[in-house]
Amino acid sequence: MAEIDFRNKINWRRRYRSPQGVKTEREILRIFESDRGRIINSAAIRRLQQKTQVFPLERNAAVRTRLTHSLEVQQVGRYIAKEILSRLKEQRLLETYGLDELTGPFESIVEMACLMHDIGNPPFGHFGEAAINDWFRQRLAPDDAVSQPLSDDRCEVVALKLREGEDTLNALRRKVRHDLSHFEGNAQGIRLVHTLMRMNLTWAQVGCILKYTRPAWWIGEPPASHSYLMKKPGYYFSEEAYVERLRKELNLDTYSRFPLTWIMEAADDISYCVADLEDAVEKRIFSAEQLYQHLYDAWGQHEKGSLFAQVVENAWEKSRANSMSRSAEDQFFMYLRVNTLNKLVPYAAQRFIDNLPQIFSGEFNHALLEDESGFSQLLELYKNVAIKQVFSHPDVEQLELQGYRVISGLLDIYRPLLQLSTADFAELVEKERLRRFPIESRLFQKLSTRHRLAYVEAVSKLSPDAAEYPVLEYYHRCRLIQDYISGMTDLYSWDEYRRLMAVE
Numbered sequence: 001m002a003e004i005d006f007r008n009k010i011n012w013r014r015r016y017r018s019p020q021g022v023k024t025e026r027e028i029l030r031i032f033e034s035d036r037g038r039i040i041n042s043a044a045i046r047r048l049q050q051k052t053q054v055f056p057l058e059r060n061a062a063v064r065t066r067l068t069h070s071l072e073v074q075q076v077g078r079y080i081a082k083e084i085l086s087r088l089k090e091q092r093l094l095e096t097y098g099l100d101e102l103t104g105p106f107e108s109i110v111e112m113a114c115l116m117h118d119i120g121n122p123p124f125g126h127f128g129e130a131a132i133n134d135w136f137r138q139r140l141a142p143d144d145a146v147s148q149p150l151s152d153d154r155c156e157v158v159a160l161k162l163r164e165g166e167d168t169l170n171a172l173r174r175k176v177r178h179d180l181s182h183f184e185g186n187a188q189g190i191r192l193v194h195t196l197m198r199m200n201l202t203w204a205q206v207g208c209i210l211k212y213t214r215p216a217w218w219i220g221e222p223p224a225s226h227s228y229l230m231k232k233p234g235y236y237f238s239e240e241a242y243v244e245r246l247r248k249e250l251n252l253d254t255y256s257r258f259p260l261t262w263i264m265e266a267a268d269d270i271s272y273c274v275a276d277l278e279d280a281v282e283k284r285i286f287s288a289e290q291l292y293q294h295l296y297d298a299w300g301q302h303e304k305g306s307l308f309a310q311v312v313e314n315a316w317e318k319s320r321a322n323s324m325s326r327s328a329e330d331q332f333f334m335y336l337r338v339n340t341l342n343k344l345v346p347y348a349a350q351r352f353i354d355n356l357p358q359i360f361s362g363e364f365n366h367a368l369l370e371d372e373s374g375f376s377q378l379l380e381l382y383k384n385v386a387i388k389q390v391f392s393h394p395d396v397e398q399l400e401l402q403g404y405r406v407i408s409g410l411l412d413i414y415r416p417l418l419q420l421s422t423a424d425f426a427e428l429v430e431k432e433r434l435r436r437f438p439i440e441s442r443l444f445q446k447l448s449t450r451h452r453l454a455y456v457e458a459v460s461k462l463s464p465d466a467a468e469y470p471v472l473e474y475y476h477r478c479r480l481i482q483d484y485i486s487g488m489t490d491l492y493s494w495d496e497y498r499r500l501m502a503v504e
């Protein structure tokens with residue numbers, strides 16, 4: 001196993017116009033300050049304020065959006081990072097691990113990864129994701145492209161159908177069909193930061209948001225050694241070369257993760273578990289008292305001094321004891337959050353330290369807060385109550401169904417752009433309007449320039465005479481549509497759908 005030296009991991013160089021030479025501690029810190037500026041000032045971060053965390057199209061501003069959730073994750077991530085660093089300092093291990101001059105960047109990378117962790121999420125969260133994937137699956141039939149060409153291949157796109165005797169091209173067709181049918185928020189995040197927004201962040205900062213290491217075109221089960229790390233798609237074919245370079249720059253094996261990513265993940269898990277329940281109370285899905293009862297019942301065995309008693313019961317009792325100054329509900333959540341953090345953060349920090357060799361090499365195949373401990377059990381308790389009582393609430397499910405319809409509806413509306421031939425679409429891209437395609441021209445005009453540019457750049461690198469040209473061109477055209485629709489906020493997609501359906 002490689003020696004643990006974070007100086008070989010925290011790569012502060014950038015893909016373009018990178019700072020050169022040897023840098024002092026202060027100079028390195030300044031590079032990460034620049035990353036912070038790039039991230040906080042990006043439109044993609046601002047759009048998170050109108051994206052669903054749990055409750056779609058929520059008008060009550062006290063209920064969390066992806067942005068306010070991400071701010072909380074940032075705070076928890078910072079807490080875990082500081083806890084890890086101070087423990088290492090106490091044990092005089094900072095220098096041993098090459099961290100003595102990198103504590104600032106360590107914290108900053110975690111914080112900014114937390115702020116960005118949901119940046120690629122489509123409107124309506126998992127339902128938007130499902131809508132995009134169902135829509136593309138129905139048209140590209142990836143399951144009909146698993147091995148040999150089939151005579152009854154259900155793929156609607158002629159250029160993507162596998163054909164006898166074209167093994168190399170078939171491999172590409174297979175890859176493209178699977179990749180496009182696996183839209184995923186985390187993978188879109190990598191694409192957004194690199195290809196679409198061109199934020200040119202440091203390698204370490206991007207590495208920290210590569211949460212899952214499975215390529216979107218992957219077929220079949222991932223290897224058991226990486227089952228957790230490859231649980232979901234983490235990046236697309238369009239970013240394959242970039243991710244390969246990223247791995248080289250961060251000394252990561254093929255399906256390994258960047259060490260600080262585990263901290264971001266734990267911060268997310270800790271944040272949303274209490275927050276989702278608090279939002280449900282704010283939304284009057286249940287009262288704080290009913291919530292306490294749900295938690296009590298779901299915990300099962302109640303022993304004196306259990307983690308439940310220390311965290312949940314304690315919060316409940318304290319909130320009852322002094323309800324003079326603030327509402328008992330607010331107090332309950334304040335104590336619940338504080339108690340939960342005070343237990344889970346030190347635990348996550350210690351688990352990081354205890355498993356440092358495997359985490360440093362990127363192969364630790366679990367979340368920090370996923371084991372047999374009471375701490376993980378507490379987290380599960382919150383999540384299970386949310387699944388059972390909150391996510392399945394009729395109002396929430398109704399809105400999710402509408403969100404699903406909006407995203408599939410928008411894909412139907414933009415479909416004519418995917419039905420143009422390669423040559424016609426090329427002409428449309430060049431001239432921006434074509435008399436003979438009035439609908440397509442208008443739809444094309446609506447796509448955002450940033451997304452169109454990414455398409456043009458990708459296609460300009462292809463050779464038009466090559467056999468794979470139609471396959472790759474179509475791939476990037478589908479990406480363009482997915483970029484545009486997934487980049488909308490909930491509200492924008494909702495309004496846009498109604499406008500285009502001429503409902504208003």
Ligand SMILES: Nc1nc2c(ncn2[C@H]2C[C@H](O)[C@@H](COP(=O)(O)OP(=O)(O)OP(=O)(O)O)O2)c(=O)[nH]1
Nearest residue numbers: 053054055118125126185186232268272276391396
């Ligand atoms: N309304 C609703 N919310 C859900 C559902 N499942 C999870 N959530 C909420 C719980 C959290 O606040 C948030 C977490 O969602 P993410 O999209 O970040 O996914 P998650 O963290 O599970 O996975 P990932 O980040 O991709 O590893 O979404 C659901 O079925 N309905």
Ligand SMILES: [Mg+2]
Nearest residue numbers: 117118268269
């Ligand atoms: Mg998440």
